[in-house]
């Protein structure tokens with residue numbers, strides 16, 4: 001089986017993020033966003049960094065490494081506010097891990113196909129854009145409406161970081177498309 005890069009959804013990863021982050025309760029939001037951040041930190045960005053590295057694009061690989069580190073910091077920051085939360089794998093995170101494992105298992109195909117790195121960047125851009133403009137601003141507003149200012153400020157801080165990621169990824173994608 002080979003990867004189908006023409007598919008709109010990068011092996012289901014885009015869909016995972018869209019489904020994982022929308023809940024209407026602040027506590028559920030926090031649990032869900034911690035899951036997403038951990039997933040990005042542990043699986044998605046390390047995998048994308050390998051795609052970039054094996055494609056010979058060290059600059060983009062370093063960017064993905066940096067984003068992966070910061071996603072881990074987001075998870076820690078969010079987790080500090082919810083020491084009582086136990087974050088366990090949901091069917092969605094298990095599915096996302098399976099999808100990333102599939103990319104890992106086909107790393108040679110992904111890395112040698114010029115569309116592989118482009119799709120990784122496009123997926124990252126979509127994920128970061130959703131987080132920067134929808135998810136975290138919405139969480140901050142919700143927490144604020146419930147009088148939970150400390151939580152709202154943590155979400156503001158994460159929002160600023162996701163905006164930075166969105167800009168980094170957009171620039172990398174622009175450079176890749178210009179070079180192609």
Ligand SMILES: [Fe+2]
Pocket residue numbers: 037070071074131158162
């Ligand atoms: Fe993040």
Ligand SMILES: [Fe+2]
Pocket residue numbers: 067071128131161162165
């Ligand atoms: Fe991010």
